[in-house]
Amino acid sequence: MEYLRFILVTPDEVILPELNRKVGSYAQRKLAARGVEIITHTGVSAMADGVVELTNGHKIPANTLIWTAGAAPNPLLAGLPLPQHNGRIAVDECLAVEGWPGLWAVGDRASVSNPKGGFYPPTAQHALREGAVVARNVAATLYGRPKKKPFRYTSLGQLAAIGRRTGVGNILGVNFSGFLAWWLWRTFYLSKLPRLEKKVRLAMDWTLDLSFTKDFACVTTPRARAGARLLLSLERSQRQCAPSLPSRTAAPRRVPPRDYRSLSLIAEDADGASVERQISSGSGGSPSQRAASTRRICP
Numbered sequence: 001m002e003y004l005r006f007i008l009v010t011p012d013e014v015i016l017p018e019l020n021r022k023v024g025s026y027a028q029r030k031l032a033a034r035g036v037e038i039i040t041h042t043g044v045s046a047m048a049d050g051v052v053e054l055t056n057g058h059k060i061p062a063n064t065l066i067w068t069a070g071a072a073p074n075p076l077l078a079g080l081p082l083p084q085h086n087g088r089i090a091v092d093e094c095l096a097v098e099g100w101p102g103l104w105a106v107g108d109r110a111s112v113s114n115p116k117g118g119f120y121p122p123t124a125q126h127a128l129r130e131g132a133v134v135a136r137n138v139a140a141t142l143y144g145r146p147k148k149k150p151f152r153y154t155s156l157g158q159l160a161a162i163g164r165r166t167g168v169g170n171i172l173g174v175n176f177s178g179f180l181a182w183w184l185w186r187t188f189y190l191s192k193l194p195r196l197e198k199k200v201r202l203a204m205d206w207t208l209d210l211s212f213t214k215d216f217a218c219v220t221t222p223r224a225r226a227g228a229r230l231l232l233s234l235e236r237s238q239r240q241c242a243p244s245l246p247s248r249t250a251a252p253r254r255v256p257p258r259d260y261r262s263l264s265l266i267a268e269d270a271d272g273a274s275v276e277r278q279i280s281s282g283s284g285g286s287p288s289q290r291a292a293s294t295r296r297i298c299p
């Protein structure tokens, strides 16, 4: 966090408006306490040349923009001669497209009205259940059964993880926050995982994760390999320069504690052979505590 600046921009009054104001304010306070700057009532209007422009006219220099805006309907729908509502195909309560016998629509592209008011949101929870209802109604139509099933669904609630084993949520109208909400969120996703074996493996991994430090996996890409090559060449040149530097003039450099214990990079050396570079750090993470070793994998 010392070297990174996080800015969260939202057009809403508080973050996570899908939950409720109280829960959103809690999440906002938690993130702000961790150093995340939150800008509300504002949207992102453009991103170019390392600058993010906001609708309030401010410009933020940034090379990384993570866009989490909601899903929009497929533009293909606009050209279809079907009844539409807010860019989605209008269907009746049995998910049949109005005025088009034999045509049905479900999921994100369908605008399904909720008898309690408004429209059902475009989420997987709804899409999955609409699929089951439409299958039944298509079969009823094909077999000439007059009775069709209307789509009705009341969401149990919503949960979100906000990092550092903290979550927020609302289940059956009751607000949850903190570790309990995070634990419920994880348990829900675990329950949805297919196959018992996967569930058991993940449950064990997550349980171990509560007691031990983070387990990092390094997947190398051409860009990462280029970075590793740069690291190796920098260290080589440092080694060459080191004897000529008077050690007492070198100012001590504070390095913040690291989460990782060891990191492994695979790169190519000057001869084109693969080398594995191991960098390990103690919890203090000072340069003297850090140990590095290079191992040639393929001669």
Ligand SMILES: Cc1cc2nc3c(=O)[nH]c(=O)nc-3n(C[C@H](O)[C@H](O)[C@H](O)COP(=O)(O)OP(=O)(O)OC[C@H]3O[C@@H](n4cnc5c(N)ncnc54)[C@H](O)[C@@H]3O)c2cc1C
Binding pocket: 071, 074, 076, 106, 107, 108, 109, 122, 123, 124, 125, 126, 127
């Ligand atoms: C980042 C993200 C996170 C989400 N998280 C959640 C969550 O936590 N919980 C939740 O309930 N919902 C979540 N959602 C919403 C959820 O994914 C959708 O509501 C759900 O997938 C909708 O299902 P669908 O079948 O209508 O559409 P999709 O799952 O989008 O399926 C449509 C399919 O049609 C295909 N397709 C598109 N155009 C064509 C074409 N011209 N020809 C042929 N095939 C085409 C696509 O490739 C796709 O496979 C999330 C969505 C996103 C984007």
